[in-house]
Amino acid sequence: MIHKKTDAETHEVFNQPSPLEGYNAYTSDNTLQHYVNIFGGGWGKEILRDYGHLTGNELQQAGFDANRCKPEFQSHDRFGHRIDLVKYHPAYHQLMKAAIEARHHSLPWIDERAGAHVVRAGIEYLHTQADPGSGCPLTMTFASVPVISQEAEIAKTWLPRITANQYDPSNIPFYEKPGLTIGMAMTEKQGGSDVRANTTYAYPLDTPGPGKEYELVGHKWFCSAPMCDAFLVLANTDKGLTCFLLPRWKPDGSKNAMHIQRIKNKMGNVSNASSEVEYKGAFSWMIGEEGRGIGTILKMVALTRFDCMVGSSAIMRQATAQAIHHTGERQAFGRNLHEQPLMQNVLADLALESEAALAISMRLAYTLDMRDEYEKSLFRIGAAIGKYWICKRAAQLTYEAMESIGGVAVVEDNVLARLYRESPINAIWEGSGNIQCLDVSRVMRKQPTVIDVFILELEKAAGHIAQFDSTLNKLKDELMKDLEMEHLLRRLVEKMALLWQASTLIQYSEPTIADAFVSSRLSGDCGHMYGTLPITNFREIITRSKLKLEK
Ligand SMILES: Cc1cc2nc3c(=O)[nH]c(=O)nc-3n(C[C@H](O)[C@H](O)[C@H](O)COP(=O)(O)OP(=O)(O)OC[C@H]3O[C@@H](n4cnc5c(N)ncnc54)[C@H](O)[C@@H]3O)c2cc1C
Incomplete structure (x- = not known):
């Protein structure tokens, strides 16, 4: 006989996965x-x-x-x-x-x-x-x-x-604080990618030159983390764009004339404030050579671009971990989702993408540790390729991970909703996609040795998978020709990114991962969506990626 429920017990909650929380994100990975x-x-x-x-x-x-x-x-x-x-x-x-x-x-x-x-x-x-x-x-x-x-x-x-390991958020002059944070302001209303369009001007307070004091008049359209203690800023002098360090408080203890106009109401990256600011004669010091501000600040931008690669890889990692965890505890049509081939294909594909992103990010971190000419060249081209590719792939991957989890992933209590809104940001700031492609082209023209290094790096993986070898040979034949055609640069950078990911996986990952990546990303035998891998050994790939949670 069916038990009649009372008003108080409308239903029993079951088949709802446990939340992925309370774990060690390092030892489980x-x-x-x-x-x-x-x-x-x-x-x-x-x-x-x-x-x-x-x-x-x-x-x-x-x-x-x-x-x-x-x-x-x-x-x-x-x-x-x-x-x-x-x-x-x-x-x-x-x-x-x-x-x-x-x-x-x-x-x-x-x-x-x-x-x-x-x-x-x-x-x-x-x-x-x-x-x-x-x-x-x-x-x-x-x-x-x-x-x-x-x-x-x-x-x-x-x-x-x-560099001190002390965080001090108080709104007081820099010389009173044990720990300082630094921001960066380049973008103006009339142009962000094209910083040469900047109209902010710097006037010397006394003797001009590097290390000397200036006053800045102008604005910045994006200035993130405006509570930082100082900002590296681009402004013009008579010799052109120059880099300045602009403190929020002046050395005499008075407030610097950097006025925040408002905070942007962003769709993602919400915990971080991004502001619009005006400099009404703001005190600053010149950093680096006058008129060479872009070159000076690029030393910073190179590292923030690298961090975008690592950051977007992390977004992909969290989205993939959530998708694999959730589906592992969810039944549909009488079977666990991990047992269902179509879902297995999606999860394995997410896992591959996530590992490939991490692999080249860590390979690039290694170049920063090594610093010989080979590694420096690989960093120079790798940061632009990786920033372009990984940051773009993150947006598609977070969406697909969200779909694997289903409706609950759209709800703000689930981290997927936040990851999804976060995922386009890294692709836009620090040089948007096209700017990265133009940078790849620029560095290859200006420093042809970078091409030799990049090809050498790819060749380290030759001789293991025929498809990889033939795609690499094709790239070598077409590289210089493709470089001439600006409208095809995205295609070229995509090929370079995929070959670099494949080469890194062949060298440093398991053969299963490398084979699946090459067969799906280089063969042309894969659809546009995630979940179209032309393989069947999904379980091994998913198991490798699944977090090993302590019981
Ligand atoms: C959340 C957030 C925080 C930010 N924080 C900061 C900050 O702290 N400091 C700071 O300085 N900036 C910051 N920015 C600004 C960011 O760096 C710029 O938005 C970015 O550089 C693009 O500039 P733009 O918005 O002026 O777009 P535009 O320069 O107008 O570019 C628009 C599009 O045109 C493309 N494009 C440009 N030139 C070419 C070309 N030659 N060929 C083909 N395509 C081209 C670009 O790739 C882009 O897709 C932030 C942006 C965001 C979203």
Whole structure:
């Protein structure tokens, strides 16, 4: 006889997977550990284990909180004094503090061991899975160091505090703080990619030249993390675009004339405030050679582009982990989703994409640790190729992961909704897709040795998979011809990216992974959607990617 339910018991909840929370995001991730070890970061396992615990536990919750409450801007205090204050949810500060204590922003600058960039990339990879937004000031602070190092006197005051493992969010002058964060402001209304269109102007206060004091008049259309203690800014002098360090408070303790106009109401990257600012005679120091500002700030941009690769790889990792976890505990039509071939194909495809992104990101972190001419050349071209490819692939992957989870993934309580809105950001800032392709073309024309290095890197994987060898030979034949045709640059960079991912997987991953990647990405025998792999050994690929959660 059917038991009649009372009003209070409408139904029993079943077939709902457990949430993926309360785990160690490092020790559960064998793929991440593999690439950290292979590229010389094995000594950082305790650092990563500890940070993996935080990012899989309290920082995961902090990520939700910091994104639920948007940063608020307060231009004046209640008595009418200009304060230019951005108020964040306490969880944002919690994320910043934890990351800075783990040295997300500084590890390779204070630890000379080979592998420090790889370990730091691991920290970024873990942090991004909890909250990509706070990664913005962290990466800018990290990447500012090679630029500020160019001015010895300024570096003496600033660098020890920039690299310190202390987070101090208070709105007070830089010389009173034990730890400092740094932002970057290049983009103006009339042009972001084309910074030569900048109209902000810098006037010397006394003797002109590098390290000297200037006053800036103008605006910036995007200035993220405006509570940073100083910003690397591009402004014109009579000699052209030049780089300046603009502190939020002046050295005499008064407020600098950098006025925040408003905070942008963004669709993603919500925990991080992005502002519009005006410089009304803002105090700053010239950094690097006058008129060579683009070259100077590019030292920073090269690193933030690299961080975009790592960050988007992390977004893909979190989305893939969520999809595999959820489907593993969900039944449909009487069978677990992991048993259903069509879903297996999707999950294996996501896992492949996620590993391929991590593989080239870590390979590039290794180039930063090595710094010989070969590795420098590989970084020069690899950062542009990787930034273009990985950041674009992230948006498609997060959507597909969301669909694997189904309707609940669209609900804001699920991290997928946030990852999806975050996923296009890395592709747009720090040089959008076309700009990366033009950069690949520019570097290949200006430094042809970079082409030799890139081909050598691909050739290291030759002789194992026939499809890879033939695609590589085709690229070698067509490379210079394709380079001439600007309208085909995306096609060229895509081929280079896929071959580089394939080569890295052939060298450093399992044959199953490399074979599946080559057969799907290089053969032309695969559809446009995820879940169209022309293979059947899905289970092995999914098992490799599945987080190994402690019972
Ligand atoms: C969340 C967020 C935070 C940001 N924070 C900062 C910050 O802190 N500091 C900062 O300086 N900037 C910041 N930016 C700005 C960002 O760097 C710019 O938006 C970006 O560089 C693109 O510039 P733009 O918006 O002016 O677009 P445009 O330069 O107008 O470009 C529009 C499109 O045209 C393409 N394009 C441009 N030139 C060419 C060409 N020659 N051939 C083919 N296509 C081309 C671009 O690839 C792009 O797709 C931020 C942006 C976002 C979204």
